[in-house]
Amino acid sequence: MNKKILDIKNLRSKVDETEILKGLDLEMNKGEIHIMMGPNGAGKSTFANVLMGHPKHEIIDGEIIFNDKIINDLSVDKRAKEGMFLSFQYPEEIPGVTVENFLRNAKMTLTGENQGVFAFRKVLKEKMKLLEMDESYASRYLNQGFSGGEKKKNEILQMVVLEPKLAILDETDSGLDIDAIRIVSNGVKAFSNDDNAILVITHYNKILDYLEPDFVHILVDGKIVKTGGIKLAREIEEKGFEEFK
């Protein structure tokens, strides 16, 4: 059985006329947690957006192979249906759409199966408990009036409810206090299993105290310049990214 879930070869992308990803290679297998670190402006968020298919970014070279399928030309919603998920750095506020209705709707779309109101509510409540979220969030409008931390928790809630095959967490830990980082990390750990993979994009080390990554990648100027284990992250913590620039 092929365990490979993501295979990126020489990925180059531009936004407007500026090239940002300049030949990025990355492989991920099921059951793995990867961390991607890099200085500001290295292209971390761009990479997350290109993976998910943001229309602003254009792929100019290379391939993204997800689940043995080249997805370069697949629309955002189809990528989600293939099992990809992005936890946004700045989640959008959607007034008038409750968290519960939205998630139930998304779950039905992704699975192609009806989700009974009560059965779904039960699952949602369990997951909210795991993330120490008050039940009242379910009936609030999606991200509207949420604090930064609440928005991030809400992203993780979506991840654990929608159960993707590959979750990309774009700076989910930034702006969170220690408690929130612990809660989010617990959510990620509970979600992680042999059948899915997680890519955590961050420029802090705090989350590494809670997660046990299989690989750490250093992204500088649109390329992965070094890959290693947790030790690599510790090195960065001490010395910064200077020596990779």
Added chain:
Amino acid sequence: MEKKKRTYIADIQRGIYDQKNEFKYKYKSEKGLTSKIVKEISREKNEPQWMLDFRLKSLEIYNSKPVPTWGPDLSDLDIDNIVHYIRPDADISTDWDEVPEDIKKTFDSLGIPEAEKKSLAGVGAQYDSEIVYHNIKQELVDQGVVYTDMETAMKDYEDIVKEHFMKLVPPNDHKFAALHGAVWSGGSFVYVPEGVKVDIPLQSYFRLNAPGAGQFEHTLIIVEKGAEVHFIEGCSAPKYSVNNLHAGCVELFVKEDARLRYSTIENWSKNMYNLNTKRAVVDKNGTIEWVSGSFGSKVAMLYPMSILRGERAKAEFTGITFAANGQYLDTGSKVVHAAPYTTSNINSKSISKDGGYALYRGLLRVAPNAHGSKSTVSCESLMLDNESNSDTIPIIDLKNDDIDIGHEAKIGRISDEAIFYLMSRGISEEEAKAMIVRGFVEPIAKELPLEYAVELNNLIKIELEGTIG
């Protein structure tokens, strides 16, 4: 990326709304507007002399006033090409089985008889210029509630009609009020006696089937002291290539401690000029609540007005306007605070797409004696693409500074980032847009009667189909 579809069709099928019936009538006036035509309408209706005189006076005023130029362009509206009166080939009945088959089928597909059975206390149905069906539950009749067509009211309650008819909206108010005074026909009359609370709604539905025609129904509602009622008004028409005109008039009298909710879902076809005038006067401690949905029409000018003339009178306005291709919808709300401690809350939302134009025009006037009053106005606009337009013209006229006012206006576009966000959860682009639009109107939708909230969702679906791009 997948290639994006761009499949906009200029004349979207609006399903049941566009079902046309063969144009049949018992009597119709000639095209245009002359004193001869006005006299004929009055004769057809066997009206008393005072009403004929009123009509002719209104015609004079109409002829003396220029077409207003401060709003949408009305130059394409040619009164000489409009048929002002069409008596349908049906008599008024209290039994759907007596309504001619084709007309009954129209109202059936609009769900009116069904709604009557399930959730209404009374129903009126107008087809072209006359009411073809009117009925009210017996228990309301027993409590003294009157709900009937205006023609019957003219005969049975002539004194009340004479005392109130076009007193709130006089013919010299503006050109189309004068036109209404001259050629009005049909509409509903509601009288709720002191202390009677009608807890399920009454509904009148206005359908204009004839091409190149005008509809000028008059709605007069009097809610006596401490009484309550909810009145629902629905309007629709199939689309023709010639212009149609709607210049109705609504006059609402809300007495002391009384409460009236007036809900409208207007879904005229996109060849309609909707130049409608609605006004309410509210006495001490009384409440008027307007819920207004404007979806159809080529051009609309509609600004329901609340005159708060009794202490602590209250007005609420909740409105949604949806302007698509070829539509210029100029809507809003007017409030006059004419007594102390009066309150008004205006909440308006508009959506424009495919080159549609949605404008909020509001007036807030506070009289010198209206101290201690409060008003909040909130208008929000959402533009779905770069071709569409939206604007806000709030006019505030204060003659008193002991008043608390809040005003908020927001105009925005549907954000690409929000669409991306929703799509990243597996939702298609089309559904993502619909979700954002439905969310935007949600605070309004929940004010609507259930079947209209469903209709609102369907309309959004119809309007958004094929607008990816």
